[in-house]
Amino acid sequence: MAVYEHHYKPYTGPLSKAWSRFLVIPRYAYEDLFQLRFFIALYALSFVAPLIFTILIYLHHNVTALAVFQMDVASLIPVNGTFFEIFISLQLALAFLMTVIIGPVLISRDLANNGLPLYLCRPFTRTEYILGKMAVLGLLLSSFTWVPGLLLFLFQGYLAGGGWMIDNWWIGGAILAVCWTQIILLSMLAMAFSAWLKWRTAASAALFAIFIIPTPIGLAIEEIFRTRLGHLFNPGMAIAQLTRHLFRTFGSTEYILSFGESWLVCLGYALVALWMLSRKLRAYEVIS
Amino acid sequence: MIDQSGDQSRSALIELDRLRIDFGKRTILKELEGRLRGRCIGLLGPNGAGKTTLIHTLLGFYRPHSGTARIFGLDIRTAAREIRTSIGYMPERDAYLAEMTAVHFVRLMGELSGLPREAALERAHEALFYVGLGEARYRKVGTYSLGMKQLVKLAQAIAHGPRLIFLDEPTNGLDPPARKRMLELIREIRDSGRTQIVLSSHLLRDVEECCDEILILKDGRIVANCDLAAERQANRKFVELETRGASADFLTAIDDLVGGEYAQTGPQRFKLIMPEGREVRDLYQIAAEKSVQIRRLNYKRDSLEEIFLKAMEQ
Numbered sequence: 293m294a295v296y297e298h299h300y301k302p303y304t305g306p307l308s309k310a311w312s313r314f315l316v317i318p319r320y321a322y323e324d325l326f327q328l329r330f331f332i333a334l335y336a337l338s339f340v341a342p343l344i345f346t347i348l349i350y351l352h353h354n355v356t357a358l359a360v361f362q363m364d365v366a367s368l369i370p371v372n373g374t375f376f377e378i379f380i381s382l383q384l385a386l387a388f389l390m391t392v393i394i395g396p397v398l399i400s401r402d403l404a405n406n407g408l409p410l411y412l413c414r415p416f417t418r419t420e421y422i423l424g425k426m427a428v429l430g431l432l433l434s435s436f437t438w439v440p441g442l443l444l445f446l447f448q449g450y451l452a453g454g455g456w457m458i459d460n461w462w463i464g465g466a467i468l469a470v471c472w473t474q475i476i477l478l479s480m481l482a483m484a485f486s487a488w489l490k491w492r493t494a495a496s497a498a499l500f501a502i503f504i505i506p507t508p509i510g511l512a513i514e515e516i517f518r519t520r521l522g523h524l525f526n527p528g529m530a531i532a533q534l535t536r537h538l539f540r541t542f543g544s545t546e547y548i549l550s551f552g553e554s555w556l557v558c559l560g561y562a563l564v565a566l567w568m569l570s571r572k573l574r575a576y577e578v579i580s
Numbered sequence: 581m582i583d584q585s586g587d588q589s590r591s592a593l594i595e596l597d598r599l600r601i602d603f604g605k606r607t608i609l610k611e612l613e614g615r616l617r618g619r620c621i622g623l624l625g626p627n628g629a630g631k632t633t634l635i636h637t638l639l640g641f642y643r644p645h646s647g648t649a650r651i652f653g654l655d656i657r658t659a660a661r662e663i664r665t666s667i668g669y670m671p672e673r674d675a676y677l678a679e680m681t682a683v684h685f686v687r688l689m690g691e692l693s694g695l696p697r698e699a700a701l702e703r704a705h706e707a708l709f710y711v712g713l714g715e716a717r718y719r720k721v722g723t724y725s726l727g728m729k730q731l732v733k734l735a736q737a738i739a740h741g742p743r744l745i746f747l748d749e750p751t752n753g754l755d756p757p758a759r760k761r762m763l764e765l766i767r768e769i770r771d772s773g774r775t776q777i778v779l780s781s782h783l784l785r786d787v788e789e790c791c792d793e794i795l796i797l798k799d800g801r802i803v804a805n806c807d808l809a810a811e812r813q814a815n816r817k818f819v820e821l822e823t824r825g826a827s828a829d830f831l832t833a834i835d836d837l838v839g840g841e842y843a844q845t846g847p848q849r850f851k852l853i854m855p856e857g858r859e860v861r862d863l864y865q866i867a868a869e870k871s872v873q874i875r876r877l878n879y880k881r882d883s884l885e886e887i888f889l890k891a892m893e894q
Contacts, residue, residue: 295861297769298774299710300710300738300768300772300775300836301741301772302701302741302742302743302771302772302774302775303703303740303741304741305696305699307665307694307696308691308694308696308697309696310661312692313692313694316692320684320688323677329830343610372791386742401676401677401678401679402751404678405674405675405676405677405678406673406675406676407676407677409641409669409671409675410669410671410675410676410677410736411692412641413639413667413668413669414664414689414692414693414694415661415662415664415665415692415693415694416693417661418666463686477878480601485704538822542830550818572719574641575636575639575764576636576641
C-alpha cells in the first residue's frame, strides 16, 4: 500500500508489545501540550522551587557559602519534615493548577465526536484507556513533584551523611505517599469531570469547586453541630491533613481528620470518580 | 428462513451460535444462528433490525445474554482482544478526533492497533493516499467535509491492515461521485484477497455491487442468508429481451433455442431462460438471421431485491 502504488495491502510486520500500548496516549497528548507556550512556561515554572530548595540544601551544608552570606542558614531553615512538606505542598499546588488546565479536555475531546468506539474496537480495553489518560497527568505531575522531592531527599542524605537518610527514611516515604495520593486523586477527578462535562470551563470549575466549596461547608457544619464530620466530604482538607500526618508536623491532638479518616476520604472520592468513569466510558450507550 | 449459503467447504469467517442480545427487558438479537463465509458479506435489513447491534456485539462492545459468536474460530466472549487485533471498524456515525490532523489521527489509531511507531506513520500516509485524502492529510479532521470524514474513517479502519473490516453504512451521506469512489475502494479491498469485509447497509444497490454473501435481519432475527455469487450465477440464465420487428419466425427460432422456456410479456418483450450450453450470442445470431433488432437485453438484475422482499414477508 505504498503512497505511489495506491493498492491495498495488509500489514505483515511486527506488532508492539500489548502492555505498552496505553503509553501511546500520553505520548500523543504531550506532542500537543508542548506546542503551547503557556504550558511550557508553566512547566518551566514548576522547576523553580526544586532549584531554590536544592540551593538551600547546598547552602545548609556549605561552610564557605554560609560565611559569604554571613548568616546561619542551618538554623534559619532546618532540613526536616517541615522543609520537605513545604516543598511538596508548593509543587502539589502547581500540580493542581496544571490539572485544572489539562484535565478537563482529557476525555471530553474523545467523547465530543464519538471517538471512543475507535479506541475500543482495537486490542485496547477500557482499563488501558483509563490508564493511558491517567498516565498523561501521572507522568507529567510526577516529573515535578515526587521525582525532584526524592532527588532533594537523596541530595540532603548525601550531604548530611552519618545515617541521616536511615534516621529520616519516613520523609522519603511521605514524599511518595502524599504525591501519589494527590496525583491519583486529581487524575481520577479530572477524568471523571472531563467525561461528564463536555464544556471545558464547567469541568475546570467543578474541579476547583470540589476542592474549595467543601471547606466553608465543613466549617459551618463544625460550628453549628459541633462535629468534625463535615470535613469528611472535603478532599482538599483530607490531602492537607494526610500531608501533615505523613510529614509528622502535627502536635499530638491538633489534627482535624485522623490518618485513617484522611485516607478514607481520598479513597471515597477516587471510588466515586471511578464509578463516574465506568458509567460514561462505553463504546456506545445502551438505552434499555 | 432462506438459507442458500452455498459453498460449505470454505471455513466460516463468522459463526453465530444462538447469539442473543438483550438491552434491559428488550431482546434485540434473537438467538442468531448461522455461518458466514463470503469475501464480502452484506448485512441487510430495515432500520432497527439489529445490523449495527450485531456488528457491535462481534466487536465486543456488548456482552451476549446467551449464546456466542466466533470470528476466525475465536470466541467473542473469551478472545475479544485477539479478535480485535485482526479487525478494522468503520462506524456508522461520525467518529473522529476533531483536534488532530488526519495523519496524526490515523497514526494514533494504527499504534493503538499494535503497529510500531514508524510503521504506523508510514501506514497512515499510505492509507490516506489510498482513500484519496493524500493532499488533505495535514488538515484537522474537524474541518473535513462529510465525505472526507467518511474516507478518514475508512483510512483508520484499514491502516493496520486487518483481516476483517466491519463497514457500517459506509456510503451514508455521500454524494454520487463520493459514493462511487467508496464502493470502488470497498471492491478493491475485497479483491486484494487477504481481507474480508462485513458491509452493513440498508441500500440494496451498495450491497449488490460489493457483496458475495448476504445476511438479512428483521426484528433481530435472521430471515435470509444467501450466497449472492451463486444466485448471480443462477440468474445469468434469466434474460429479458426487448426487440423491434419480432416475427413469428423469430419466435419459432427462440422457442427452438430455449426449448419452450420463454414468455412474451409485451408485444416486443420477452423473458426467457437460457438452457445449458446456450449463450447470449446465439440470441444475437438468431436476431441477425431474422432481421430483428434487439433494443434491450438484460440479465435479470433484481435478484437481491426479490430475495430481500421475500425475506421481509416472513
